[in-house]
Amino acid sequence: MLDGKRLLLIVSGGIAAYKCPDLVRRLRERGAAVRCVLTRGGAEFVTPLALGAVSEDKVYQDLFSLTDENEMGHINLSRQADALLVAPATANMMAKMCHGEADDLATTVLLATDKPVLVAPAMNVRMWEHAATQANVETLKARGITFIGPDEGDMACGEFGMGRMSEPLDIVDAVASFFRDRSRLQGRRALVTSGPTYEPIDPVRYIANRSSGKQGHAIAEALNGLGTETTLVTGPTRLPDPPGVNVVHVETARQMLAACEAALPADVAVCAAAVADWRVEAEATEKLKKSPGVGPPALVMTENPDILRALSEPGNRRPGLVVGFAAETENVVAHAQAKLDRKGCDWIVANDVSPDTGTFAGDANTVHLISHDGVEDWPRLSKKAVGTELALRIADALEAVAGNAS
Ligand code: PMT
Numbered sequence: 349m350l351d352g353k354r355l356l357l358i359v360s361g362g363i364a365a366y367k368c369p370d371l372v373r374r375l376r377e378r379g380a381a382v383r384c385v386l387t388r389g390g391a392e393f394v395t396p397l398a399l400g401a402v403s404e405d406k407v408y409q410d411l412f413s414l415t416d417e418n419e420m421g422h423i424n425l426s427r428q429a430d431a432l433l434v435a436p437a438t439a440n441m442m443a444k445m446c447h448g449e450a451d452d453l454a455t456t457v458l459l460a461t462d463k464p465v466l467v468a469p470a471m472n473v474r475m476w477e478h479a480a481t482q483a484n485v486e487t488l489k490a491r492g493i494t495f496i497g498p499d500e501g502d503m504a505c506g507e508f509g510m511g512r513m514s515e516p517l518d519i520v521d522a523v524a525s526f527f528r529d530r531s532r533l534q535g536r537r538a539l540v541t542s543g544p545t546y547e548p549i550d551p552v553r554y555i556a557n558r559s560s561g562k563q564g565h566a567i568a569e570a571l572n573g574l575g576t577e578t579t580l581v582t583g584p585t586r587l588p589d590p591p592g593v594n595v596v597h598v599e600t601a602r603q604m605l606a607a608c609e610a611a612l613p614a615d616v617a618v619c620a621a622a623v624a625d626w627r628v629e630a631e632a633t634e635k636l637k638k639s640p641g642v643g644p645p646a647l648v649m650t651e652n653p654d655i656l657r658a659l660s661e662p663g664n665r666r667p668g669l670v671v672g673f674a675a676e677t678e679n680v681v682a683h684a685q686a687k688l689d690r691k692g693c694d695w696i697v698a699n700d701v702s703p704d705t706g707t708f709a710g711d712a713n714t715v716h717l718i719s720h721d722g723v724e725d726w727p728r729l730s731k732k733a734v735g736t737e738l739a740l741r742i743a744d745a746l747e748a749v750a751g752n753a754s
Pocket of ligand 1: 560564625671676699710
């Protein structure tokens with residue numbers, strides 16, 4: 349059901365736009381309120397009158413119309429929607445979205461929005477299969493945009509293949525399941541660690557590692573997308589804070605542990621941070637000086653607290669599900685299995701961080717999900733996709749426990 353959901357439907361210029369009045373009708377039958385933005389190209393295939401009649405709302409077309417901007421404005425169009433749906437999304441529209449172009453009302457709204465965006469592509473099969481379009485699809489997916497279709501079938505141009513816009517009822521089902529997923533874990537609390545820790549040597553220098561935070565941030569974003577109240581405890585990264593997530597910035601392992609403990613209770617904890625195992629025992633209060641005739645300082649190291657192990661300790665503060673990561677460079681699965689036992693967590697996600705894998709700081713990851721039930725090898729995925737898949741597995745597990753308890 350889409351009761352009370354407000355959708356901004358952006359109709360761009362493909363022949364499939366003729367299906368949009370039916371799409372609007374079907375969305376409204378399921379309880380959604382639909383407001384339409386029609387591009388110049390879209391208006392070649394469907395009239396504003398038709399969309400206005402079925403949506404029972406004004407149809408917005410012009411970025412530079414004084415009345416349109418006075419009445420609503422491109423920022424308000426996005427602000428007053430729960431999600432944006434681009435259908436049909438032409439190859440040109442997707443290319444513009446990729447590059448952040450804002451040369452009409454539709455693209456300006458898409459650039460200005462902080463709301464979820466769903467796209468239903470529609471184009472000729474060769475345009476869909478073109479390397480440029482496929483690269484754009486990957487970029488948009490990596491930015492968290494949800495794709496609905498396209499489907500395979502006969503096309504208006506007389507060809508057959510992939511690129512047909514999904515049928516209105518299928519789009520409506522996909523939109524409904526998108527919203528269902530977004531509230532799947534409502535009322536649950538998630539804690540995620542991400543990024544490196546910085547362990548000071550003196551006021552100037554520190555020991556760190558190569559973690560970018562991309563994997564941990566993607567997991568926090570995905571859990572938040574399923575409706576959890578999410579706390580992300582992160583070491584220093586260059587990433588923006590994921591919207592809607594409560595972000596706690598820390599530097600050292602000890603600060604990370606304190607922030608995690610303050611974020612409890614939680615239903616699930618995911619430790620994706622690359623926490624330094626050791627720190628310098630006695631941090632120098634003044635900058636260590638290089639003096640002639642005196643060799644380099646000998647750093648005496650001591651062990652840092654193990655955050656994953658602390659969170660996995662049995663007791664009533666233990667999150668219902670504790671997930672660790674294992675960064676390995678050899679015997680990845682075997683070493684990770686040993687870590688699962690040693691740390692006392694429920695699952696461990698193993699990844700190979702050898703330099704030639706590009707796992708550290710890259711956008712993709714190849715992981716193995718290890719539990720006491722066995723090992724699942726996942727294909728190489730974007731870190732966003734690993735985050736999404738892991739969040740869905742977590743949702744399944746939490747729901748299964750809740751189902752067993754009731
Ligand atoms: O940040 P990216 O560039 O996107 O890279 C992602 C990643 C490679 C950092 C991530 O996928 C990953 O593997 N994170 C775990 C890194 C790590 O520290 O692994 P480990 O095998 O040393 O530690 C095992 C587990 O114990 C981890 O869950 C770690 O968070 C945790 N740990 C380790 C030491 C410590 N003192 N406290 C901990 O909580």
